[in-house]
Amino acid sequence: MGQIVHFGLGNFARAHILDYTADAGGWDVVGVSLRSPLVRDGLAAQDFSYNLSIQGKSLKRISILKDVLVASEGAQSILDAMTTADIISATVTEKGYHLNTNGTLNLEDPAIFSDLAGNHIQTLIGFIAKSLETRTRPITVLSCDNSIENGNALKRAVFTFATAASIEINWQLVSFPNSMVDRITPATTDTIRKISGDPMAVPTEEFREWVIEDSFSGPRPNWPEVQFVRDVRPHELRKLRMLNGAHSLLAYAGLALGHTYVHQAIADSTLRQQVQNLMLEAGATLPPSVRSQVPHYAKALLTRFENPDLSHRLDQIAMDGSQKVPYRFLDTLRAGVSPTVIKGVKAWITFCIDQTSQGKQLNDPKAVDIAKAARSENPETALLELLGASDLAPLIQG
Ligand code: CS2
Numbered sequence: 001m002g003q004i005v006h007f008g009l010g011n012f013a014r015a016h017i018l019d020y021t022a023d024a025g026g027w028d029v030v031g032v033s034l035r036s037p038l039v040r041d042g043l044a045a046q047d048f049s050y051n052l053s054i055q056g057k058s059l060k061r062i063s064i065l066k067d068v069l070v071a072s073e074g075a076q077s078i079l080d081a082m083t084t085a086d087i088i089s090a091t092v093t094e095k096g097y098h099l100n101t102n103g104t105l106n107l108e109d110p111a112i113f114s115d116l117a118g119n120h121i122q123t124l125i126g127f128i129a130k131s132l133e134t135r136t137r138p139i140t141v142l143s144c145d146n147s148i149e150n151g152n153a154l155k156r157a158v159f160t161f162a163t164a165a166s167i168e169i170n171w172q173l174v175s176f177p178n179s180m181v182d183r184i185t186p187a188t189t190d191t192i193r194k195i196s197g198d199p200m201a202v203p204t205e206e207f208r209e210w211v212i213e214d215s216f217s218g219p220r221p222n223w224p225e226v227q228f229v230r231d232v233r234p235h236e237l238r239k240l241r242m243l244n245g246a247h248s249l250l251a252y253a254g255l256a257l258g259h260t261y262v263h264q265a266i267a268d269s270t271l272r273q274q275v276q277n278l279m280l281e282a283g284a285t286l287p288p289s290v291r292s293q294v295p296h297y298a299k300a301l302l303t304r305f306e307n308p309d310l311s312h313r314l315d316q317i318a319m320d321g322s323q324k325v326p327y328r329f330l331d332t333l334r335a336g337v338s339p340t341v342i343k344g345v346k347a348w349i350t351f352c353i354d355q356t357s358q359g360k361q362l363n364d365p366k367a368v369d370i371a372k373a374a375r376s377e378n379p380e381t382a383l384l385e386l387l388g389a390s391d392l393a394p395l396i397q398g
Pocket of ligand 1: 247
């Protein structure tokens with residue numbers, strides 16, 4: 001029986017990697033929650049099994065989790081589980097990597113700083129570096145978060161951390177495949193809990209996609225439908241610039257127009273047209289190997305966004321903009337011409353300014369800096385600077 005230790009047990013992981021791994025069979029998963037014990041407590045009360053509510057129409061019981069460990073309750077049991085694991089995987093969201101805007105590890109980030117000081121470990125990066133120090137057999141570290149070259153970014157962060165902490169790692173034993181993950185998975189609502197008869201149920205869509213770089217160190221589950229490729233980057237770019245870019249445009253522009261859900265925003269003819277334009281413009285910036293997929297992919301995305309059964313909230317997508325906007329909008333603008341992506345960036349800026357002027361704190365790890373920038377004399381310039389995008393200021397403000 002192979003073993004995965006998975007960091008980050010939000011709805012996305014429970015609808016994606018855990019669903020695929022349950023389908024594969026023959027593997028156990030130990031989950032790790034870095035902060036709150038809530039998911040562990042909820043799942044422990046039901047033998048770590050839960051229902052996936054697919055399209056609000058069918059239920060699928062997922063029983064793949066063996067245990068959930070909570071980092072704030074002690075690091076040792078987590079490090080022990082990592083010692084015997086074949087794969088360490090992560091869905092900790094963009095902010096869980098603690099990166100600077102240039103993609104390097106932020107050594108001044110309070111959680112990273114604390115891990116480096118030898119306090120009880122709080123971060124994914126700290127756990128991985130520490131567990132690799134004593135590793136004697138091959139292991140794969142699999143990032144499943146929405147960023148470009150997520151595996152490479154994680155490897156760089158672990159390397160920087162290990163260097164700063166004087167941790168020696170045998171890099172021959174470990175690989176960090178890049179991967180592209182996709183499944184629209186909203187937050188759980190009371191309605192979902194009621195119709196599925198499960199307080200820990202996870203709503204998701206029928207569609208799921210996973211493309212992984214074929215560079216595992218050691219065994220991997222026989223995941224169904226997964227595409228193993230030499231180069232994931234074109235797939236990551238397709239998904240981030242088209243799906244996630246369109247999502248963020250719908251979120252910032254849609255909220256401003258008074259919409260609550262993705263399916264409402266995509267039914268608004270102005271926004272729908274903007275989303276179609278964004279997908280075509282972003283599609284034109286993609287590597288040639290995936291460019292022929294653009295028309296079909298764009299059409300399929302519109303249908304997925306129209307899905308009323310998901311009740312996917314725009315404010316859920318709008319959170320953590322400082323972490324998402326760079327991959328979803330700014331890189332697209334650096335790769336090609338897109339008037340609609342410029343509209344997306346402007347919509348984020350307006351969102352930051354509006355929320356701040358209404359006295360609301362953003363749900364974003366950079367909320368304090370965003371509020372300061374939004375109140376400054378030239379909020380556009382200050383907000384772009386915060387994202388490391390001063391180079392794009394003439395384009396966006398022009
Ligand atoms: C969304 C993503 O919340 C968001 O920012 O854009 O979570 C999106 O639903 C997933 O990436 C779909 O795979």
